[in-house]
Amino acid sequence: MRDNAPASATAEPQPLLRRRDAVAIIVGIVIGAGIFKTPPMVAGLAGDPGWVVAAWIAGGLISLAGALCYAELASTFPHAGGDYHFLTRAYGRHVSFLYAWARATVINTGSIALLAFVFGDYFASAIGVGSAVSTHGLAIAAVVALTVLNIVGLRVTARAQNWMTVGLVLGVIALVVAAMLAPRLDAPLPAPFSASPAPGMLGLAMVFVLLTYGGWNEAAYISAELERGRGAIVTALVVSIAIIGTLYVAVNVALMHGLGFPALTKSKAAGADLMIRAFGPWAGNAIGLIVSLAVLTSINGTMITGARTNYAMGRDWRPLRFLSGWHAARGVPVTAYVVQTVIALALIGFGTLQHDGFEAMVEFTAPVFWAFLFLVGVSLFVLRRTHGNVERPFRVPLYPVTPIVFCAACAYLFHSSVTYAASRDAVHVSLLVMAVGVVALLVTGAAARKAGAPRIGHAPKR
Secondary structure, eight states, X not given: OOTTOOOBSSOOOOOOBOHHHHHHHHHHHHSSSHHHHXXXXXXXXXXXXXXXXXXXXXXXXXXXXXXXXXXXXXXXXOOTTTHHHHHHHHHOHHHHHHHHHHIIIIIHHXXXXXXXXXXXXXXXXXXTOOOHHHHHHHHHHHHHHHHHHHHHOHHHHHHHHHHHHHHHHHHHHHHHHHHHHSOOOSSOOOOTTSSOOOHHHHHHHHHHHXXXXXTGGGGGGGGGGBSSOTTHHHHHHHHHHHHHHHHHHHHHHHHHHHHOHHHHHHOSXXXXXXXXXXXXXXXXXXXXXXXXXXXXXXXXXXHXXXXXXXXXXXXXXXXXXXXXXXXXXXXXXXXXXXXHHHHHHHHHHHHHTSSOHHHHHHHHHHHHHHHHHHHHHHHHHHHHHHTTTSOOSOOOTTTTHHHHHHHXXXXXXXXXXXXXXXXXXXXXXHHHHHHHHHHHHHHHHHHHHHHSSOOXXXXXXX
């Protein structure tokens, strides 16, 4: 097929991604602005260097438990729909439609808008532009530019993601180097585990830790596009979590040694404080550029995976068939990307009307995200029972303990995110979005019945 061939509703995803591409996408999505924002909060809540390190290691292990669950699901049922496809098999088309609706209107597009606000703030600060109009303009420009990059083709996007992820990892390593070169502290760090935090405080610290680890589950959406068979997603997930966990622990140790524990707990921009202390005032702008790169990498990876949910939903529901076009030569769902970007830009516009666009996105995306991620975890048990005869290239070790740990973490974070949203009087936004989703389901279902039998999702031929 020629490169300028139109998108086709019959074309399907092909295995165009290498495992290192998948690792770059996963690492790029996860290591966003969070690791530059949450360490002071976690340190303040944990109250002790030993507990800080333990919290970040525990976050990595919980994320690994979730990744192993996803490895079984994605290697057994590889599909561009990812979570959407698992939920369809486990609970039926109505539940998966609501999930796809939530991803299209809240979860993925909200994450893109949230990250765009962070990019606008940091990049504007790094280049010396301070007005709200400029930061919002930068947020919009980043979303549009990355959408164009993705529509050009999967190979081009993957190559760009690889290089951005390399730059991001080098930037994170720069913080570790800065800790080594920073002037020696007058007071040593407190001895590890010399203080015991209250259980509630340590639990709240884990909320921020696990939020910072969030995003690895997006690997499911590229499981059908990986070379070397269905088992490749297992390696990609495990390697990604290992890289992320190692970098997160190293950054926190570096910040504690470079700034001192009391200074870290009080810092508003710990990474910038450490870089300035090690290299001088110019390094403050450098960290702004590093965070900007981290955010761009996360936006790009989120776009890659998010558009594939829209594509999968379009294949399953006749009234939404316009979303199912797949450009075979480019390896991308063009219309799904365009729809995703239009919604993300609308959310950016909504966020500009709020007191804080970043907080507004968190308030109404987190509860919905963790609720559905919990359902995905439970789907592993359901699919073991209902599809027990399906060949499984990989099985979760220590079953059922591993998925129980993952589901418990998701349930806890759902409760915490609802509590946080309620404290900000924002729960009604999530409820409204899902209520509209129910109406959309009824309308779409009625239109599908009128048009004939609905199209049930097709897994790409491997």
